[in-house]
Amino acid sequence: MDHFSGGRSERETRLLARVACDVLSDFFQRYHQNRGVRFELGCSVIGFEGAGGHITSVRLADGRIVECDTAVVGIGARPNDDIARECGLATAGGVVVDQDSRSVTDPAVFAIGDVARRPVPIYGRVFRLESVPNALEQAKQAASAITGRTRPPDECPWQWSDQYELKLQIAGYPFDADGVLLRGDPATEKFTVFHMKGDLVQSVEAVNSPAEFMIGKQLILGRKPVSVAKLIDQNIPMKSVAA
Known part of the structure; x- marks a missing residue:
């Protein structure tokens, strides 16, 4: 992902395409746009232009020139094996x-x-x-x-990202998921997306929702079936959902 002053250029057609679902992509795009960030999606950076040893603009693959005074380039990583x-x-x-x-x-x-x-x-x-x-x-x-000690218990894979006042926490991966459930409302900036395989939780994407994230991790690791109706009902505490 390539960054330029006042905006962000992204090769994919949506944000976080490699790590998050459409619901999160749309939410975070709106959230950043409301704070003045401009996005150029579905395009690539092919070069930089400058003068006097300082960058002045970014050249996009479609020929457009974006003026800037700073550019941060993030192109991913390849495992060095x-x-x-x-x-x-x-x-x-x-x-x-x-x-x-x-x-x-x-x-x-x-x-x-x-x-x-x-x-x-x-x-x-x-x-x-x-x-x-x-x-x-x-x-x-x-x-x-x-x-020579006993192998420690397996853990649920997880990762996080802090953006403005938001804490995004993701647990697991949506392998073989056949359904997506939403608990909460993105408009409140506090919600969770559950990726399901039948009545098993495969992955959790939580925004400002620590209880859903923590118990979601337990459900993923324990492979314990849950009630879909309870999972999407915010009036039912997550501890009760997992009980």
């Missing part, structure tokens, strides 16, 4: 590890964090997680394996 691959370790867009964070090729090697392609048992999948909580969880796994 080159050394692991050269050493003969199994890689697949990251170092492939087991539930102890050990390389599946060489048990004397551990890999944690963004570079590790790890099992996530609650989804029955192996993939990379790019978050601080993931790196901390894997650090516990590796430390336990190295010291």
